[in-house]
Amino acid sequence: MNWKTLHRWVGLLLxxxxxxxxxxxxxxxxxxxQQAWRARPADPGLTVATLAERVARGxxxxxxxxxxxxxxxxxxxxxxxxxxxxxVDPADGRVxxxxxxxxxxxxxxxxxxxxxxxxxxxxxxAGVALGLGLLCASGLVLLLRRMGGWRHMAGRVRGTLxxxxxxxxxxxxxxxxxxxxxxxxTMSASTLGLVVLDAGxxxxxxxxxxxxxxxxxxxxxxxxxxxxxxxxRLNFPDAADPQDTWKLATRQGAGWLDxxxxxxxxxxxxxxxxxxxxxAVVLHTGEAAWPWAVVLGLAGASVPLFWLSGLLIWWQARRxxxxxxxxxxxxxxxxxxxxxxxxGSTWGFAQALHEALVQQGHRVxxxxxxxxxxxxxxxxxxxxxxTYGDGQAPTHARLALQRIAAAPAGATPxxxxxxGDRQYPGFCAYAQALDEALRARGWPTLLxxxxxxxxxxxxFARWGQALAQALGAPLPLHYVPRLPPTTALALQARQDYPGxxxxxxxxxxxxxxxxxxxxxxDAGDLLGIVPPGxxxxxxxxxxxxxxxxxxxxxxxxMPGGLCSTHLLGLVPGGxxxxxxxxxxxxxxxxxxxxxxxxxxxxxxxxxxxxxxxxEGHKPMFLYFGGRDPACDDYFGPEIAQWQQQGRVAGVTKVxxxxxxxxxxxxxxxxxxxxxxxxxxxxxxxxxxxxxxxxARGVAQALDELLAPLHLSVQQLKAEERYAEDVF
Numbered sequence: 102m103n104w105k106t107l108h109r110w111v112g113l114l115l116x117x118x119x120x121x122x123x124x125x126x127x128x129x130x131x132x133x134x135q136q137a138w139r140a141r142p143a144d145p146g147l148t149v150a151t152l153a154e155r156v157a158r159g160x161x162x163x164x165x166x167x168x169x170x171x172x173x174x175x176x177x178x179x180x181x182x183x184x185x186x187x188x189v190d191p192a193d194g195r196v197x198x199x200x201x202x203x204x205x206x207x208x209x210x211x212x213x214x215x216x217x218x219x220x221x222x223x224x225x226x227a228g229v230a231l232g233l234g235l236l237c238a239s240g241l242v243l244l245l246r247r248m249g250g251w252r253h254m255a256g257r258v259r260g261t262l263x264x265x266x267x268x269x270x271x272x273x274x275x276x277x278x279x280x281x282x283x284x285x286x287t288m289s290a291s292t293l294g295l296v297v298l299d300a301g302x303x304x305x306x307x308x309x310x311x312x313x314x315x316x317x318x319x320x321x322x323x324x325x326x327x328x329x330x331x332x333x334r335l336n337f338p339d340a341a342d343p344q345d346t347w348k349l350a351t352r353q354g355a356g357w358l359d360x361x362x363x364x365x366x367x368x369x370x371x372x373x374x375x376x377x378x379x380x381a382v383v384l385h386t387g388e389a390a391w392p393w394a395v396v397l398g399l400a401g402a403s404v405p406l407f408w409l410s411g412l413l414i415w416w417q418a419r420r421x422x423x424x425x426x427x428x429x430x431x432x433x434x435x436x437x438x439x440x441x442x443x444x445g446s447t448w449g450f451a452q453a454l455h456e457a458l459v460q461q462g463h464r465v466x467x468x469x470x471x472x473x474x475x476x477x478x479x480x481x482x483x484x485x486x487x488t489y490g491d492g493q494a495p496t497h498a499r500l501a502l503q504r505i506a507a508a509p510a511g512a513t514p515x516x517x518x519x520x521g522d523r524q525y526p527g528f529c530a531y532a533q534a535l536d537e538a539l540r541a542r543g544w545p546t547l548l549x550x551x552x553x554x555x556x557x558x559x560x561f562a563r564w565g566q567a568l569a570q571a572l573g574a575p576l577p578l579h580y581v582p583r584l585p586p587t588t589a590l591a592l593q594a595r596q597d598y599p600g601x602x603x604x605x606x607x608x609x610x611x612x613x614x615x616x617x618x619x620x621x622x623d624a625g626d627l628l629g630i631v632p633p634g635x636x637x638x639x640x641x642x643x644x645x646x647x648x649x650x651x652x653x654x655x656x657x658x659m660p661g662g663l664c665s666t667h668l669l670g671l672v673p674g675g676x677x678x679x680x681x682x683x684x685x686x687x688x689x690x691x692x693x694x695x696x697x698x699x700x701x702x703x704x705x706x707x708x709x710x711x712x713x714x715x716e717g718h719k720p721m722f723l724y725f726g727g728r729d730p731a732c733d734d735y736f737g738p739e740i741a742q743w744q745q746q747g748r749v750a751g752v753t754k755v756x757x758x759x760x761x762x763x764x765x766x767x768x769x770x771x772x773x774x775x776x777x778x779x780x781x782x783x784x785x786x787x788x789x790x791x792x793x794x795x796a797r798g799v800a801q802a803l804d805e806l807l808a809p810l811h812l813s814v815q816q817l818k819a820e821e822r823y824a825e826d827v828f
Contacts, residue, residue: 111235112411118232
């Protein structure tokens with residue numbers, strides 16, 4: 102079953118009606134809370150016989166005693182010809198005030214139960230309750246997929262703001278909403294007559310006059326042994342009818358008592374259906390359990406958040422839906438591009454590849470991965486596959502891997518390009534599984550597997566350059582991501598470093614815009630800069646937070662780099678267009694645990710930002726690798742000052758291009774293995790920033806020193822203790 106499709110269409114078709122039920126349900130949840138606050142319940146040891154005797158003495162004309170789910174006692178009767186309903190104090194039978202069933206208008210309840218449409222509306226409300234149940238069931242499946250299973254259910258939620266709101270709200274309240282759906286269906290079944298609640302026809306019984314006065318209620322033996330907590334209703338016999346009886350309703354059933362002897366004339370046990378419906382009423386309304394009513398009210402009030410965030414997610418996916426021009430038929434195409442994408446963003450990269458190939462004269466067919474196949478005309482196949490959750494396939498492509506693994510291999514090269522997020526333990530795991538399955542079956546490839554981190558347009562462009570070289574023809578990939586609004590940032594100051602030969606580096610500090618316009622940011626978030634004449638941003642890790650009052654990044658000249666050339670050519674007062682992209686997976690949060698910071702080259706920038714903001718002096722240990730302290734000891738004076746201030750507990754620097762410099766940063770980790778092993782054994786966090794090659798070396802070194810602890814980098818990632826920001 103395609104759970105995502107089911108979830109989407111049920112939500113779109115019934116979302117507005119579920120919204121009505123949720124909001125009215127939240128209003129109705131107010132009643133049990135109000136009644137519980139007003140109730141004066143009976144003492145635990147009070148019997149129904151004593152209560153009835155007090156009511157008979159204190160309320161002339163009483164005809165019925167009813168115990169409400171809140172515990173309050175209400176007496177119904179007549180004062181002359183005027184019907185009365187009053188709260189009474191069970192301690193003495195004194196009238197406390199007039200009984201009011203609900204403080205809310207009756208139409209609110211009718212809107213909730215039947216959309217103000219009578220019996221037809223009741224059927225409609227039952228249908229919407231069923232739809233809510235389907236939404237919850239499908240939502241749970243999708244939530245487990247997104248979070249990577251039950252063991253990761255409490256983990257950090259990533260994605261757009263709408264996705265995070267939808268996921269977090271669902272994680273908290275999904276079970277409550279599903280329970281309200283089931284209980285609503287149970288109550289609807291009884292209201293619509295689909296189940297029989299009565300135990301049978303009411304027995305024909307009568308009190309037998311003995312010539313003596315009726316027995317005082319306090320002396321009725323069946324009532325003397327019945328606690329008020331079990332009472333639902335007690336009806337007084339009609340004074341004008343000598344054969345009338347006492348009628349008793351409890352949680353266990355209904356009974357009839359002789360008014361002269363007190364003997365029980367008949368008894369009917371409550372049916373199983375009645376007991377189930379009674380529980381459904383409590384669970385659906387919160388009656389008899391006002392704290393649960395508060396939970397139900399919050400759940401109902403959360404429905405607009407569900408609905409709006411879900412609607413926004415659908416709209417964003419719709420905007421990103423593939424609209425591929427010049428899409429040749431499968432039989433005619435010499436190049437096939439297959440896509441696996443959960444949120445739709447991978448299709449943008451596929452479109453860029455499709456258009457570039459078409460411009461080079463190829464006939465290209467682009468389709469979803471589940472349609473994978475080749476034809477005699479096929480000369481090249483490309484698979485662009487995103488990984489979802491903890492290494493899972495996108496929903497639509499969940500069976501594609503089995504299909505590919507079972508298909509006979511062909512001679513056509515099949516090249517896989519993966520998309521994912523390095524903060525997840527299963528980074529590009531689905532793309533890796535596809536690539537392994539293809540190679541195991543004997544399919545050749547034009548390029549080895551490449552993995553794109555966080556939809557990096559720069560990585561995609563570099564992959565395009567490698568592809569052009571392999572094809573022997575130019576192939577410019579013009580992927581233009583949708584960008585948020587930009588803000589002008591004016592350069593305030595700069596520190597220049599010689600850096601590598603031909604690659605000067607600078608720490609650039611920009612002033613915060615006076616009129617705002619830049620989202621709040623923390624060290625480790627990304628600053629997207631759009632250079633003049635380009636629509637593709639370049640991302641730089643932030644070395645400052647908004648509380649610092651400035652925006653700081655570290656930039657190295659890239660050969661032929663449009664953005665780095667522009668940035669390094671700035672003088673104080675010059676400006677750039679920029680925006681902030683959150684990087685929550687790399688953030689440290691508010692944890693007080695020790696932190697191991699590992700960086701090389703310009704990768705020290707966000708780590709310096711973490712240290713800068715460490716006013717609380719949590720234990721931080723920095724391992725930094727450079728080439729030559731005279732050329733690339735970035736943030737050197739600042740780090741020394743922060744160490745004196747106690748913001749960083751230990752600093753280890755190595756430089757690979759000078760004698761005795763210590764080698765690479767992973768060498769420093771190995772030399773400090775015992776210290777690091779102790780930190781990691783006690784829950785320390787790890788943040789790594791730098792090149793991909795450096796990150797691989799660091800992961801290998803940490804795996805080695807973690808082995809005696811029976812831990813690994815993958816396990817630390819799964820526990821959200823290890824995160825990378827690589828380029």
